[in-house]
Amino acid sequence: MSDLRELYQEVILDHGKNPRNFGPLPEANREAHGHNPLCGDKIALHVVLDGDLVQDVKFEGAGCAISMASASLMTTILKGKTEAEARALFEQFHDLLTSNEEASLDQLEALDKLAVFSGVRDYPLRVKCATLGWHTLNAALDETGETVVTE
Amino acid sequence: MSFAIDGAHPHDVGTILDHEGIAVRAGHHCAQPVMDRFGVPATTRASFGLHSDYDDVDTLVSGIKLVQEIFG
Numbered sequence: 538m539s540d541l542r543e544l545y546q547e548v549i550l551d552h553g554k555n556p557r558n559f560g561p562l563p564e565a566n567r568e569a570h571g572h573n574p575l576c577g578d579k580i581a582l583h584v585v586l587d588g589d590l591v592q593d594v595k596f597e598g599a600g601c602a603i604s605m606a607s608a609s610l611m612t613t614i615l616k617g618k619t620e621a622e623a624r625a626l627f628e629q630f631h632d633l634l635t636s637n638e639e640a641s642l643d644q645l646e647a648l649d650k651l652a653v654f655s656g657v658r659d660y661p662l663r664v665k666c667a668t669l670g671w672h673t674l675n676a677a678l679d680e681t682g683e684t685v686v687t688e
Numbered sequence: 689m690s691f692a693i694d695g696a697h698p699h700d701v702g703t704i705l706d707h708e709g710i711a712v713r714a715g716h717h718c719a720q721p722v723m724d725r726f727g728v729p730a731t732t733r734a735s736f737g738l739h740s741d742y743d744d745v746d747t748l749v750s751g752i753k754l755v756q757e758i759f760g
Contacts, residue, residue: 541704602696
């Protein structure tokens with residue numbers, strides 16, 4: 538039970554149930570879709586990119602608590618970040634989820650509120666849930682125009 | 689037996705039941721049209737095997753209660 542609570546922290550349950558920045562964003566100039574066919578998780582990500590700066594970001598979709606909470610927290614942390622900062626943050630976040638070693642205090646601090654996902658490391662099957670939003674973000678920034686599939 | 693629990697996505701249900709020692713299948717079960725028909729994103733499915741016994745059923749039930757507790 539204790540490590541389950543480590544995975545399903547209150548912040549994750551809250552964002553999973555009440556995702557922030559959820560809905561359409563008509564003025565978006567970058568869009569991408571992400572799909573996890575085995576789970577059925579789907580998200581659409583809308584970004585307003587002003588030069589190099591993420592000015593606004595919203596998402597829509599449906600999925601498990603981990604994927605919804607991750608996309609939700611991602612949108613709360615991205616505003617005001619540069620494209621390069623956003624990509625770097627995903628790399629750090631990905632490391633947090635997949636590294637064999639426990640994250641250092643510095644790493645956790647750099648990840649700020651994303652650190653609540655550290656429990657996902659013990660559930661390798663759920664890494665793709667926690668990264669769906671971020672992969673979709675990369676696709677939006679890359680302007681690939683393709684649906685991201687995380688399988 | 690496929691089932692859905694209010695407020696909890698089947699993949700979250702699967703992770704929690706797995707943690708409690710019950711292996712279930714969660715997802716579309718290669719039957720997306722049925723999921724659309726019932727208006728659910730996915731379902732959780734528990735099956736009996738030759739080795740299943742009463743204790744396993746009790747563990748499944750208490751695991752489902754734990755899901756409801758976490759997502760309640």
